[in-house]
Amino acid sequence: MLPPGFAQRMRGLVGTDGVVDRPESLLVYECDGYTLERAAPEAVVLPRTPAEVAQVIRALWKDGVPFVPRGAGTGLSGGTLPVEAPVMVCTSRLQKIESIDIANRRVVAQAGVVNLWVSRAVKDAGLHFAPDPSSQNACTIGGNVAENSGGPHTLKYGVTTNHVLGLELVLPTGEVVQLGGPVEDRPGYDLTGLVVGSEGTLGLVTRATLRLTRVPESYRTFLAVFDSVADASEAVSGIIASGIIPAALEMMDGLILRAVEDAFHAGLPVDAGAVLLIELDGPEAGLPSQSEEVRELCKAQGAVEVRTARDDAERTLLWKARKRAFGAVGRLAPNYCTQDGVVPRTQVPEILRRISATAEKHSLRIGNVFHAGDGNIHPIILFDERNAGEVERVLAAGTEILEACVALGGSVTGEHGIGVEKIAQMPLLFSPEDLHAMATLRSVFDPQRRANPHKLLPDSKVCVEARAPRRQAAM
């Protein structure tokens, strides 16, 4: 329950239209891209400037009210699900790119700026913001920072943390701190790096200084077609072992291929067992010889065909098909759940075998479209919430797959974060001492657990009590 006069006070800070508290209008905030668990907040507050964010959070601190940060709500691990936090602070009005410094290759963007807007703003200068999650035309910089997001080009260019120079963070008390700064490699503790990936549990990020990267001079984009997922996985290992670092190395299996082709007509081979989408980039001079090598490596692993994108239009089409693959899956089944796990690259063939065994065991269809070069898998479990017992089987299969990742020496998330979805798996990865150390660190920023409580770090209480009853059918 919110304290009396709460909405009124908030409206005084952010304007009359800056507080949403009618149940109808709160409905959409009950979940993000992870729809298996749902709960609506009691109020959503929409500050217009970073300064207003600080005022709002200070007021929340005084009232003793915990909050959840929210960007575009494209998260896939339920990071924005309110768990014992009645208020959501949403960054959708913080849309300004505040400064662009081409000479020093950096921009300062507010938290609600959409990932792709940054690249668009500096395109004419031949620069871009390298992290390119498949959701990049919607997800926000604040969300990218919170989840330490990656994308297909992570293989060569790294994840968000490699491209953030500094942050402005509003602590749960409302105090504003500046971390890092415009210059690289500052002495002292890397607090910026600590906040990147902290999933909103250390405070709310209002501004980020981002590093810009030169757009590569040239590209070669290939589509290598294989009869089986196993052959394709071997080719991945072969390419990586050769020492070539492709800009991207993505796999789609047969099930996904057919859905994607249905949606985008990109001329994909629908009867193939799997394809690899391989991209090389860099100075034009080096590309022909590397291209030849990649072709040879694929052929050696049994590729039935290796196509090269002829022009920019074809490259764009291939990437569109890949980046929008999750969406196209909506055509295969009314519901789906995307898992996110990591294995060492050499274990890609093994994890795929285990995934298909899991699918069989639970009588579920599971498709695979993922960042093969990083060993970052994304099994997509298809289901229909209206079939009795199916949601339970989906949850069980998901858990099994993640446990297999850990058993193979990997991790339970590559890029979608822990949120509420994977909190129960954290003890698989970390000892109680590790988790305790992390909780202690968190207390330095948020001793009272006011910022996105019950996320990221398991606290035994909520795991048992709050989670299970919140589980509802997906939508």
Add this chain to the structure above:
Amino acid sequence: MADSDVRFVEIEKLLSCVHCGLCLPSCPTYLELGTEADSPRGRILLMRALEEGRLRPTPEVTRHLDSCLGCRACETACPSGVPYGSLIEAARPFVEEHRPPVARFLRWLLDSVLTQPTVRNVATAPLRLLAGKPWTARFARATSLSLLGYAAALPEWRGVTPLPPVIEPDRELRGTAVLLTGCVAHSSFPQTTVSIARLLARAGVRVLIPPDQGCCGALSLHLGNDTRSRDLALRLSRHVSEDEADWYVTTAAGCGAHLREYGTLLPNDSGAANIGAKARDPLDLLAELGLPAPQRPLKAKIAMHDPCHLLHGQGVKNAPRELLRQIPGAELVELAEAEICCGSAGTYNLTEPGTAGRLLTRKLADIRASGADIIAAANPGCLLQIRSGAILQNMPVQIAHPIDLLARAHGLGD
């Protein structure tokens, strides 16, 4: 739930939304307001709750559905193929029934005035005195009245030149087009209708202009009156469906997008199916058929504003740019957010002036930043909206229909 229990749309269509959020930044109202209930994802969830009976159409629910422009930018962005346009069109008549009587009456009145020529002529008579006059513009600026701005944005009233029923092509016959003059479009921008007829003839098209056409029904549907909308569509299809026609064209992108839906709208009418299948944007058609090189130069920086019903409703983006690029002296520049709605959206600027005004301000800022001398907008609604804004802010920029720019370059205009 049995089929007969459908309240306004089959639940499966609503379930095709997987709540991914990828459509959010493409939605103009979400961009401006930042509230997710005013985003495609939010509205789909509200419609789902209405359809399932979990929510009633309270004023709060209706407010979020009303704030939707119907621009369909979300359809372009959605990877799951959610048919958003048809969902919201099905929901509008449903919420209309639950509106308070006064609001319903006002919307009915607006619908009547706009879609019935005789009523419209009487109701808009005073406008003719004000239309396009420099003093109207000055007066509008002095009073900051947006309605006066619209009046000043109209071309000066010179009466509607009746077009002959048939215009023969200037060169070898390439096909036959029926020109739908559009109700509001033709009475506000008669010159554009003349321009397109001449351009089509120049491209080798035989142009048929059936008299006494009436309205296509797009505006009525937008206002939630599906019965009238269907009646108007039926009337039009009876009136103009021609076997010999290869294309049906109109200068209003909003009408053009609506015509394409005729087959679904009137599934049992062969005339409507014929129109639906052959509806074509005239600029797209001209770009395909090709025109001789235009002779008259136009030394100016031109930026295209993409009308929603052209880009998202009909998938036309490059055709007008290609055609304008051929004009000697013309330099094409791109407008930031060219694909974002200007706030006109059928009758939106009349029913939702607040949000419409914010979107217009956003558009004008983008226009200023582009440094363009001329903004080309292929839809009468956008033309009026952007031009009125430019007049009120006294901006030295011309807003024109690309068809008129082309006609002038080809020596066919005024």
